[in-house]
Amino acid sequence: MNHLYDLFLKHPDICTDTRQIRPGCLFFALKGDRFDGNLFVPEALEKGAAFAVADNYPGTDPRCIRVPDVLKALQDLAVIHRNHFAGPVFALTGSNGKTTTRELIDAVLSVRFRVTATKGNLNNHIGVPLSILQIDRNTQAALFEMGASHPGEIALLTGMVRPGAGLITNVSGAHLEGFKDLEGVKRCKGALYDYLGAHEGTVFVHADDPLLAGMLKERAIRERVIPYGISRQPVQAVMEDGYLTLLPEGYPPVKTHLAGLYNTPNVLAALAVGAYFGIAPEQAAQAVSAYVPANSRSQWIRTSRNSLIADAYNANPVSMALALENLASLNVPCKCVVLGDMLELGTASDKEHRNIVGMVEKMAPEQVFWVGPLFTKAVHQSRAKGICFGKVEDLIRHLEIRPLEGATVLIKGSNGIRLRELIASGVC
Numbered sequence: 001m002n003h004l005y006d007l008f009l010k011h012p013d014i015c016t017d018t019r020q021i022r023p024g025c026l027f028f029a030l031k032g033d034r035f036d037g038n039l040f041v042p043e044a045l046e047k048g049a050a051f052a053v054a055d056n057y058p059g060t061d062p063r064c065i066r067v068p069d070v071l072k073a074l075q076d077l078a079v080i081h082r083n084h085f086a087g088p089v090f091a092l093t094g095s096n097g098k099t100t101t102r103e104l105i106d107a108v109l110s111v112r113f114r115v116t117a118t119k120g121n122l123n124n125h126i127g128v129p130l131s132i133l134q135i136d137r138n139t140q141a142a143l144f145e146m147g148a149s150h151p152g153e154i155a156l157l158t159g160m161v162r163p164g165a166g167l168i169t170n171v172s173g174a175h176l177e178g179f180k181d182l183e184g185v186k187r188c189k190g191a192l193y194d195y196l197g198a199h200e201g202t203v204f205v206h207a208d209d210p211l212l213a214g215m216l217k218e219r220a221i222r223e224r225v226i227p228y229g230i231s232r233q234p235v236q237a238v239m240e241d242g243y244l245t246l247l248p249e250g251y252p253p254v255k256t257h258l259a260g261l262y263n264t265p266n267v268l269a270a271l272a273v274g275a276y277f278g279i280a281p282e283q284a285a286q287a288v289s290a291y292v293p294a295n296s297r298s299q300w301i302r303t304s305r306n307s308l309i310a311d312a313y314n315a316n317p318v319s320m321a322l323a324l325e326n327l328a329s330l331n332v333p334c335k336c337v338v339l340g341d342m343l344e345l346g347t348a349s350d351k352e353h354r355n356i357v358g359m360v361e362k363m364a365p366e367q368v369f370w371v372g373p374l375f376t377k378a379v380h381q382s383r384a385k386g387i388c389f390g391k392v393e394d395l396i397r398h399l400e401i402r403p404l405e406g407a408t409v410l411i412k413g414s415n416g417i418r419l420r421e422l423i424a425s426g427v428c
Helices: 002-010 037-046 070-083 098-109 127-132 153-161 182-189 191-198 210-218 261-276 281-290 317-329 346-363 373-382 392-401 420-425
Strands: 026-028 051-054 064-066 089-093 115-117 141-145 165-168 202-206 225-228 235-240 243-248 299-302 307-311 335-340 367-371 387-389 408-412
Touching: 002 064, 002 070, 026 037, 026 070, 037 051, 051 070, 070 127, 070 153, 089 098, 089 153, 089 191, 098 115, 098 141, 098 261, 098 281, 127 141, 127 153, 153 182, 153 191, 165 191, 165 261, 182 191, 191 202, 202 210, 202 261, 225 261, 235 261, 243 261, 261 281, 261 317, 307 317, 307 420, 317 335, 317 346, 317 408, 335 346, 346 373, 367 373, 367 392, 373 387, 387 392, 392 420
Parallel strands: 026 051, 051 064, 089 141, 089 165, 115 141, 165 202, 202 225, 307 408, 335 367, 335 408, 367 387
Antiparallel strands: 235 243, 299 307
16 A cells, blocks of 8 residues: 555546546546446546556556555555644534535635535545545645445544544434434444544534434543534524524624525534634634535525525435425415425335325425425325426426416425426526
8 A cells, every 4th residue: 555655645636437537647446336447447547547546457557556456445545645634634424414514614614724625425435535635735624524324334434534523413314225224323423423432532512402412422422522502502593585694692693695494503513613623703604604505405596486495405304304394484475395205215215205295285385396206106195285296307397388486496305306407497
């Protein structure tokens, strides 16, 4: 690995896709369920990669570095690189809100530090090492988001990141297909608490969440705990023109660009982390207020026809319920919901989709559109109201003929249902 690390220091640009090869990069020939990167080594070198790291390439090109396992080599390389970084490292995970929280923390920390942070959805066993390898001589602080869909993944990622501080946004029944039940999710996410507790790290905890408090109590973690939340600090949360505004004690008004009261703990987490790292309240509030979400995460979008609450990047039962509760709380006319299937729920899928259908029935919005076979099944079983569509393209065609006008529309579903295509289509 020392030889590979020396090559990385000379060629710090990492590529794993030959469609994105850049001259002088290191190409890692990763394997997946439907591809084998070893087959693309010649193409990567021809396109300008300085070296290729492979584990099953039969060629004799001296620019090919052979290792027993390419993924393990990538992860080991990241660990070596992380061990050379002496600045503060913060990590977070959770079932809901982790990307928004990470981006808010990034905005606040960037007031004082040059931050290397997770970009996009690079939060898994491949994305995290790639993110770590983005640390360079200009980095003053590092911030990493860690996701998981199977047992043991957060322990693996935490071992690579080695954070000095961190938080779990919440724990709920997401990715139950991999975890089986809530206890499995708790054990996996709790690995971050385990690491911080064993290494005298600082734990930020949402004090209004009894499940997180219980996880800390189980681990007897009492020191170096920084609580945040409405129960710990006087704060008023209101919706103004569709956006969340917070009035925390000791801070100027924090006028966000986030849709939904459910983002309150995410904002308070960012303010707490900022205070810990010496960011002045005025600067932290300004940083949060300037943050604008993207990728259909808690976005409030006004079109020529309607107002959209675009939260279509992902969904699970808890985040879906919170989004519906937020819509119900708004004093706006003509409420409409577009809900797409919640994926990766395993044996709990039928029950959870029926629960959401029941919740929508009680809300009684003016119009309801369901997208995907799981909600379609639940709607038919419940004999609920609304129009069902097998896929998003069908809904787009429907709205082209029968457009919505003057509505406030919640659009939420798992990323695989592709409701972002509805938002991009302009039919709403």
